[in-house]
Amino acid sequence: MLIAKFKKQLHSFQLDVDFQADMGVLGILGPSGCGKSMTLKCIAGIETPDSGYIELDGVVMYDSASNINLTPQNRRVGYLFQHYALFPTMTVEQNLLAGVRPEDFDDPHAEVLKVIQTLNLEGIEKKKPHLISGGQRQRVALGRILLNQPKILMLDEPLSALDQFLKWQVQLELVELFERLQKTVLLVTHNREEIFQLCDTVTVLTDGKNEVKQSVSELFTAPQSLSAGVLAGCRNFSRVEILNLEQGLFNALDWGVNLRSSKLTASSKHCGAYSQSFKVVADLNAETQNILPVTCLHRFGKGVTESLVCSTPGGSSGASILYTELDARDTALPNVNDQFHLAIAPPDLVFFDN
């Protein structure tokens, strides 16, 4: 169990995080430069916070109030760097051996051999890191961390340095590893896909402050702020004017339509809609709720899904434009300049208090 509550003044903002992580994978989702990596570095002891408290499995690692600040060497934190940080002058085998703490094992070489076998690194033991593939590099870096017997695993954008083809394979390997380890895992990323594919819970970090921890599916259905909505992949936003709270009726000012959803609350200021949440209305008589009369501005295909950019009654610029992704197998998809109707199911709308 990790308890992290600390502050650190960075170049242009203050990092102010407060969260706990139990067994399972906690994702920290934030845009580039929001202090994600700095958070991990503070927990690892590579950087020192200005004030606060960090505890791991009952051991206080940092406490500004009582002047405790363990060295990184004594924290037992497994840190997977974004570019893996393999030692370039050492072979794979030597890199793994460098992860063994002499006091942990009587026969380090036997342990290294075990890891080479379980992580499928046979045949590349004598190679230097720049001669092996990206996926292999990550496995070596993970192996080195596992040999180090950390109390917690921290990963910095573990999939971003890999090409699309490798991502799937590495993702499967990671999920399998997390299940086998049964440890606290912290994963920071700006990429929501890594959150959806690898994490159990997530906390959004923007401008140095983290939001309340929530489940990954909640992040999708009920993001806590506009920036969280953007990070979760929400593409369309509109200001909200509440018309009738009991009926969930409101005016989406930017889209120029009245919509309805039971998720509307008295404090809602913006609503949002994912581009995948819309569908084309085939029969206007059959649909009764949440219909938007729109005009198609652009249409471009991406294989199975087709992207349609549409103007709304609210206008044809800025937030008034809707970005939608529709099933290309739907033969009724409109063309550019066609006027048609889109519908969004009330539960698919998300609301923001800011």
Place this chain on the structure above:
Amino acid sequence: MDWFPLWNSLRIAAISTIVIFFTGIYAAWSIAKLPRVLKGILDVILTLPLVLPPTVVGFFLLKLLGPYSMIGSFILETANTRLVMEWYSAIFASVVVAFPLMYRTARGAFESFDPDLHSAGQTLGMPNWKIFWKIVLPTTRQGILAGTVLAFARALGEYGATSMISGYTPGRTATISTTVYQLWRTGNDAEAYMWVLTNVAISFVVLLTINSLEARQSPKRAIQEMER
């Protein structure tokens, strides 16, 4: 022919290089981690001997170590040893003049060193001295080697400060460079050519070494940059 100047030059350069190797690396490693302003100031001070005329360095050294100076008179009284006008006096001159080359090259190598590698070593529990000797130095070895070779070459060719602090006594303090000057002054061109050729040959080998080090470095650099 008397080979003393070659032997003397080589031992002065070798001892100076050993001193510079450790002090240069230590200074570079300490200063690379400092905040920018402090780094800038120390950097200027340590690089100054590179741009100052060697005679100015020699002047300072004589004032600092001469028999009437505080340090010089103290050593003379307690150890009965002169710090100037001996063969080893030239070591002071070579160290001061050649130090910036080692320091700057090593600092450049350390600054291009990926700090994540250092952090990785720390989180894996490696003691800091081990990280330095097993990870930092091997990873930056080309830069360190280039700096060492350059410092050696500069120490070997030192003339200005050396002639002031060691003087020219044949068979006692003469180096290749001071010998060439002396031979030219006395019109002994034939022997001067001998020493000039010797010096050119040594410098040639040194530069060849640096080039081969750089050539070995580049393919690896290219691969690393491709990954980024």
